[in-house]
Amino acid sequence: MRLIEVIIIAIGLSMDAFAVSITLGLSVNKPKLKQILKPGLFFGFFQAVMPIIGYFVGINFVNIVQHLAHWIAFALLGFIGLKMIKESISKRDNEENIDENSFKFIKLLFLAIATSIDAFAIGVTFALLQVNIFGAALIIGLTTFIIAMAGVKIGNVFGIKYKTKSELFGGMILIILGIKILIEGLLQNGR
16 A cells, blocks of 8 residues: 555544544634644544554454455445445534533543544554554554644634535545555456
């Protein structure tokens, strides 16, 4: 997997954190630096750690399913992408209200874990595709850190208007990458 593909996956994965960060930005009149940094740190950390955990879980199964790696990557990326698209559509009519307590440690912890579950599945995919997991995790973590901080500021400035669009965009990116990996795998294996 090339660097640009890892960056695109990182952007796609960060869209959940971006959407949540927008809602965090809505909850304050004028976010302080601490309120901008905290979501970035929480989301970035978990988005970096979860693929590593998924990778080491997945690495145990690589020899068993190596010839199916492109199908598994396609299925996982497609499932995650469709889930993000479905959530973006269902949230249009059901927006959550977030208050100033959203920046508390425990709430940010739960939000970070919830938004990084998809990154675990990506880690399994990376194991199947033999990706350098530590480099990929660093890119994913830094990308999410930056995008989550931007989300808080954007949420504060522009409001809820872009929240669902970011999840929709992230889901489409992951589906397209899944299709690309499947096509490359089919062409490479002649199946």
